[in-house]
Amino acid sequence: MNAWIYVAIIVVSTVASDLLQSWEMKRQGEMTNFGIGHLLKTLLSKLPLIASVVFLAISFYAFLALLQVADLSFAVPATALSLVAETILARLLLKEKVTAARWAGTALVTCGVYLLAL
Amino acid sequence: MSSNRLVRKTRLFAAIVVVTNVLGNFALSWGMKHGAALDGSPLSFVMVVFNPWVLVGISLLTGWVLSRMALLSWADLSYVIPVTSVGFVLNAIMGAVFLDEKISALRWAGTVCIVGGTVLVGLTAPKTER
Numbered sequence: 001m002n003a004w005i006y007v008a009i010i011v012v013s014t015v016a017s018d019l020l021q022s023w024e025m026k027r028q029g030e031m032t033n034f035g036i037g038h039l040l041k042t043l044l045s046k047l048p049l050i051a052s053v054v055f056l057a058i059s060f061y062a063f064l065a066l067l068q069v070a071d072l073s074f075a076v077p078a079t080a081l082s083l084v085a086e087t088i089l090a091r092l093l094l095k096e097k098v099t100a101a102r103w104a105g106t107a108l109v110t111c112g113v114y115l116l117a118l
Numbered sequence: 119m120s121s122n123r124l125v126r127k128t129r130l131f132a133a134i135v136v137v138t139n140v141l142g143n144f145a146l147s148w149g150m151k152h153g154a155a156l157d158g159s160p161l162s163f164v165m166v167v168f169n170p171w172v173l174v175g176i177s178l179l180t181g182w183v184l185s186r187m188a189l190l191s192w193a194d195l196s197y198v199i200p201v202t203s204v205g206f207v208l209n210a211i212m213g214a215v216f217l218d219e220k221i222s223a224l225r226w227a228g229t230v231c232i233v234g235g236t237v238l239v240g241l242t243a244p245k246t247e248r
Contacts, residue, residue, distance in 0.1 A: 018195055018199070019195070021186075021187060021190055022190045022194075022195040022198075025187055025188075025190040025191040026190070026191065026192075028191055029191065030191050030192040031188045031191040031192070034188055036184065039184040039187065039188060040184065042187070043183070043184065043187060049187070053183070056183070076206075083199055083200065083203065086195060086196070086199050087196045087199065087200075090194065090195040090196040090199075091196065094194075094195060094196075096194045096195065096196045096197075096246050097246040098196050099242055099246075101238055101239070101241065101242050102196060102197070102200070102238075102239050102242050104235075104238055105200050105234075105235040105236065105237075105238030105239035105240075105242075106196070106199070106200045106235065106239065107235070108231050108232070108234050108235030108238065109200045109203045109231070109232050109235035109236060109239075110235075111228075111231045111235075112203075112206070112207075112227075112228040112229065112230070112231030112232030112233075112234075112235060113203070113206055113228065113232065114228070115224050115225065115227050115228025115231060116206060116207075116210055116225055116228035116229065116232070117228075118222075118224045118225070118228070
């Protein structure tokens with residue numbers, strides 16, 4: 001029971017982090033300057049990106065907490081639920097065109113993650 | 119930008135994202151197993167952070183966040199997520215090679231699924247909106 005609460009926190013915060021990051025970076029436009037200083041400045045000057053790092057940190061700590069109460073072989077496939085959730089939300093919220101090939105590939109990767117953890 | 123150049127740039131950045139993530143995780147876990155342990159005291163925390171393996175791991179994972187952010191400035195999230203999942207496979211291989219873990223037939227089957235799925239998504243155009 002406790003473990004599923006951590007799984008929920010991990011999935012929700014990972015999804016929130018990735019959606020915020022992808023949304024804000026698309027708004028910024030395609031990057032051409034890949035200097036570390038420029039990248040760090042971008043990361044720290046935009047609120048949605050700062051929020052995405054906060055969510056990433058929450059997800060990381062919840063994963064560490066999950067590993068204290070559950071096996072790695074439970075933790076990895078349970079948190080791989082975020083792969084499917086993110087693909088659905090990328091289509092609905094970010095308006096990406098998820099083609100049949102991309103759905104099939106994402107499903108294959110998700111199956112693979114489950115098998116790895118068995 | 120021509121689509122060929124976009125695809126090459128996307129693959130280069132996806133590779134950087136995967137390599138920094140896998141090596142960063144490995145350095146971090148190696149450092150946590152070979153050095154000062156966390157016992158809750160502030161001193162043990164400082165000792166852990168200044169462990170060279172942990173420092174290397176943190177630097178690599180910083181590179182991971184930054185390169186992923188750059189990649190997401192043009193590539194779809196629904197492309198980046200499955201393509202960079204090949205890192206799961208590399209993590210398993212690092213475990214087998216350096217930590218002497220056994221890889222079962224089921225795990226090999228999982229590896230084949232992940233690589234197949236990654237290739238399938240990698241063949242789609244990295245950028246679909248606008």
